[in-house]
C-alpha cells in the first residue's frame with residue numbers, strides 16, 4: 742500500500758538525518774557487499790579505502806542519495822505516485838541492463854536500512870514506514886528485473 746502522509750513524514754525525518762552522509766552510506770554498502778562494488782567499472786578490484794576519498798566515489802554516492810531523496814520527497818501523496826513509478830521503473834531498467842540481480846538489490850536495501858537505523862532515531866513506527874516504502878519500491882524494481 743502507498744504511504745500515508747504521516748508515514749512519509751516519518752521516512753523523511755529519518756532520511757534527513759543521513760542524506761548528507763552520501764560517501765559514508767555508499768562505503769557502508771560496498772564494505773558489507775563487495776559483490777556490489779565489483780559491478781562498478783570504476784571501483785571493481787580496488788581497495789575501498791583507496792577509492793572512498795575520490796571524486797568519482799563522491800559523485801556516484803551523490804547520485805544514489807539524490808535519487809532516494811527525490812523518491813522520498815514524492816511519497817505520501819496519491820497525486821505523485823505515478824512519478825515515483827516512472828522513476829523507479831527507469832532505475833530498474835538501467836540496472837537490469839547492467840546485470841544487477843534481485844539479490845544485489847536486496848543486499849543494497851539491507852545495508853542502507855542498517856545504516857539509517859543506526860544514524861537516525863529509529864522506533865517501531867519509523868521502521869514500519871521505512872519498510873513499507875522499500876517494499877513498494879522493490880515491488881516495482883523486481884517486476885522489471
Ligand code: HEM
Nearest residue numbers: 776777780781782804805808809835836839841845846849
Ligand atoms: C535501490 C538501490 C539502488 C539505487 C537507488 C541506485 C541508484 C543509482 C543511480 C541513481 C545511478 C545513476 C543513474 C544511472 O546510471 O542509472 C546508478 C548507477 C549505477 N548503479 Fe545503482 N542503485 C541501486 C542499486 C544498485 C546495485 C545493487 C548495484 C550493483 C550490484 C548498482 C550498480 C550501479 C552501477 C554499476 C551504476 C553505473 C555506474 C557508472 O555510471 O559507472 N546499483 N545507481
